Amino acid sequence: MTDSNDVELVELFQKGDEASFNELVRRYQEKIYWIAHRFVNDHDKADDIVQEVFIKVYSALKQFRGESGVYTWLYRITVNVALNALRKQRIKDFIRIDEFFETADDENEQPDAIFEKNEQQKLIEEAIAKLPDKQKAVFILRYHEELPYEEISHILNTSIGGLKANYFHAAKKIGDYINRAHKTHKL
Amino acid sequence: MHTKHINYDLMDFVTNRLTEPERKRVEEHVQNCSQCSMQYKELMTADAVLKQSHIAGPTSVYYATILPRVRDRLISHRRSIWDSGNALAKILLPLAVTFLFVFFLIRIPTDSISESTQSDALHQAVKDFNEDDVVQAVEKEYAGGLLSPSLEVAAAGVAEHLQGDKFLKTAVSKQIENEEIAEMDVEGMISDLNTEQVDQVLSGLSERKSI
Secondary structure, three states, rough: OOOOHHHHHHHHHHOOOOOOHHHHHHHHHHHHHHHHHHHHHHHHHHHHHHHHHHHHHHHHHHHOOOOOHHHHHHHHHHHHHHHHHHHHHHHHHHHHHHHHHOOHHHHHOOHOOOOOOHHHHHHHHHHHHHOOOOHHHHHHHHHHHHOOHHHHHHHHHHOHHHHHHHHHHHOOOHHHHHHHHHHHHOO | OHHHHHHHOOHHHHOOOOOOHHHHHHHHHHHHHHHHHHHHHHHHHHHHHHHOOOOOOOOHHHHHHHHHHHHHHHHHHHHHHHHOOOOOOOHHHHHHHHHHHHHHHHOOOOOOHHHHHHHHHHHHHHHHOOOOOHHHHHHHHHHOOOOHHHHHHHHHHEEEEHHHHHHHHHHHHHHHHHHHHHHHHHHHHHOOOHHHHHHHHHHHHHHHHOO
């Protein structure tokens, strides 16, 4: 099972082999976690995204026809779920119901989520968080995941020219944000 | 060469992800263009800061918990589909409605005309499966707050099942206006939204904000 490639795993699942889904989860859980985490900067939220992604994958796997690679397909689902999570967060922020449900993030952090965040790290996270959704997705997939533009183009359904423009503007905004912060706070 | 095209390759140049011919082309341009040279330096600084970014990831223990939790959620998801699926809609729901109706008739005081009218509307809506009527009945229910607890649960469940987004919009707007709805209801409903519904609610909220 562990030697099977992704397509073989999908075919096995489609023939009723439930264990092949387990192997897909094990194979991609870490990658998906990190993409999710880069979008939301929070362990619990990233964990929610990971679970939602695999539930969607399970539900859609029977219909998967291999128009794109399994890996591309998983990334596309992850980006969509992560962006949706960010939009939901915006609704909550808008109607200010957070105070009813959540205490400060730090208080909610589980042992696994206790990340050391220095000032510089916070600054980077803020800079990325402020990007528009599309630029954020392109930046994460290109800079952090190091995916080729062709792959990102399939994931985000955008032309390569458009992706390059998004990537440049994202990197520039991050640079500007960091520079401004350095000048203001003399970090 | 147009500056814009070079700009779009600059970050890949900084991170060394260009092919050799591309790299040479960009390098040459940067050496001869003060504007691009400045952009390049700024992106180099940004990259240097980004490279310092380090987040300690979760342990392998965490990753070992993902699959069992996904499996658990799949099982409960299947149960909930079964609970709210066709079998429920076609067989159990009419039975439940009849039962509630009889229960309601037995329990309701004869002078509660308002409650009776609302319940009838709700029953009728459930019977007819008319989504608008159900939503309207639920709205009335929240406005008046007169229905019995069991019927409230039924109404909320049916409305959510039939017309989740409309119900959510009502709930969210009420939440904004006077916080009538229990907070957990809104939280739960937001979690259940799909992408399209999220976009709808966001645009509705933006409109509300601009007003």
